[in-house]
Amino acid sequence: MKAIVCVLVVVLQFGLSAQESEHLSGSAIESKETNEIQAARSVVEHAMSEVKVYPNPSEGNIFIQGKVGSNCTIYTMAGTYIGTWIIGVEGTVAVQDLGVGMYVATVQEENARIQHKFIVL
Numbered sequence: 001m002k003a004i005v006c007v008l009v010v011v012l013q014f015g016l017s018a019q020e021s022e023h024l025s026g027s028a029i030e031s032k033e034t035n036e037i038q039a040a041r042s043v044v045e046h047a048m049s050e051v052k053v054y055p056n057p058s059e060g061n062i063f064i065q066g067k068v069g070s071n072c073t074i075y076t077m078a079g080t081y082i083g084t085w086i087i088g089v090e091g092t093v094a095v096q097d098l099g100v101g102m103y104v105a106t107v108q109e110e111n112a113r114i115q116h117k118f119i120v121l
Contacts, residue, residue, distance in 0.1 A: 057119040
C-alpha cells in the first residue's frame with residue numbers, strides 16, 4: 001500500500017511540474033504572434049520615447065519636444081484647459097508664464113496620445 005501511495009505522489013508531482021512549466025512557457029501561438037495589446041503597447045512605448053517635457057519641475061517655462069505637427073494640449077490637474085499648441089519645425093513648443101501648480105501635457109500623434117505630468121514651482 002505504501003508503494004502505491006509513493007508512486008501516486010511521484011506521478012502527481014511530475015504531472016504538476018510539467019503542467020506548470022507548460023503554463024509558464026506559454027503556447028506556441030502566444031510566443032510567435034503579436035496580439036493587439038502587444039502591438040498597441042509598442043506604439044505607445046515608441047511614442048513616449050519621442051515626447052519629452054522639460055525642465056520638470058519648472059519655474060514657469062516648459063519645453064515640450066515631440067513629432068513635428070503634433071498637437072500639444074495642456075490642462076491643470078483639476079481639468080482646466082490652458083491651451084493647445086502645434087509642435088513646430090524645431091520639434092519643440094515653448095510654454096511660458098504658467099502659474100504655480102501641477103499640469104498635464106497631452107501630445108496627440110498619429111497613432112497615440114501621450115500624457116506627461118509636470119510641476120511649475
